[in-house]
Amino acid sequence: MxxxxxxxxxxxxxxxxxxxxxxxxxxxxxxxxxxxxxxxxxxxxxxxxxxxxxxxxxxxxxxxxxxxxxxxxxxxxxxxxxxxxxxxxxxxxxxxxxRRRSERRIKAAQFPREKSLRAFDFEANGNVDAAVIHTLATCEWVKKGLPLCLIGDSGTGKSHLLIALGTEAAMAGFRVRYTLATKLVNELVEAADEKILTKTIARYGRVDLLCIDELGYMELDRHGAELLFQVLTEREEKNSVAIASNESFGGWTKTFTDPRLCAAIVDRLTFGGNIIETGTDSYRLASARAARAQSAASG
Structure with missing residues (x-):
């Protein structure tokens, strides 16, 4: 039997x-x-x-x-x-x-914490259009292999949106991977030293959506920037890349010190894609201040 x-x-x-x-x-x-x-x-x-x-x-x-x-x-x-x-x-x-498949894809994405669009406070940040974000949540841009850039100061919700939209993509059946920009570059440098760079780039090239957080927080030397560029080129017009950065594109020369390489990377990350500006006012800081004020008033 x-x-x-x-x-x-x-x-x-x-x-x-x-x-x-x-x-x-x-x-x-x-x-x-x-x-x-x-x-x-x-x-x-x-x-x-x-x-x-x-x-x-x-x-x-x-x-x-x-x-x-x-x-x-x-x-x-x-x-x-x-x-x-x-x-x-x-x-x-x-x-x-x-549901179990979605849970496995979310786990494989290696998000650092759980974030959802439902938990995002659109009223607290008027720079973020809820209709645009919910359209992105349909994942048509992932299906088409288009990029997404979330640009804004610290505390404006860009990492929250990056993780939440990545989670939506995983739940929709797409293979997703989240990483910090510095962690990705360090991994690529080590892979180059160990003669497994081609294999590593191919692995990052296979996922449907690559989420790169904190791009622009630290300066990258030319070698690191070139390795990151190879990953972006591997994915160009085939699979989506979503990034979150605290620097406007004009300030990316601080991260990518070679102007021509910087321009090429910006082109890879913006061509045909969506750019969401989350603003400069930290609602995370505002929320913390409001909580302290309320605590002081009640005390």
Missing amino acids: DRFSQISVRTNRYSVPVRLIGRTVRAMLHASELVVYDGQQEVARHERLIAKGKTRLDLDHYLEALVRKPGAFAAARDQMSYRGFLAELLMAECDARA
Whole structure:
């Protein structure tokens, strides 16, 4: 008996009770029916299949397993048909599997913390258009391989949006990877030293969305900038890159000291993409001040 609680008889398959999975049963094939025994006890009886490669199921054989599924008792209460009951259970199982796949993709993305669009305070930051962000959450830009730039001062929510939109992409079925800019460059430098640079660049090139945070916080030497440029070139017009930076594009020459290389990187990260400016007023700092003021007032 296989893991689907079925036995195979002359190219056809017949169900048996799930409690017998792992047991050896005996099948007697007659002219018009098939009878299955567990020892001397009859455990299943089916009308014989004539055509080859067919399957005959008795839903009662699966009832023991089905009643342990969510919704089973509600279905019994509502007197749902076996067919409807099974359809509901299969849908629940599909939903559960999809949820587990999403959880695996989110874990594989290596986000440093959980962030969601639902938790983003659009009222606190009037620079961020909620309609634009929710359009980005549909992930059409990821599907098309377009870039996204989130530019703004510290505390304006750009990293929150980067992680939240990356999470939306993972939930939509895309392969996502999050990394800090300095961490990525350090990894590329080490890969070059260890003669595995091509393999490392290819690995970063395969994900559907690469999220690079804190680009612009630290100056990169020419070698590091060139390695980062190779990753961006590998992904150009094929897979999306989303970045968060505290520097406007005019200030990127502080990070990429070679003007021509800086211009090429900006071109890779902006061509055909979206640019979201989160502003200069830190609502994180404002929230902290408001909380302290409220605490002082109540004390």
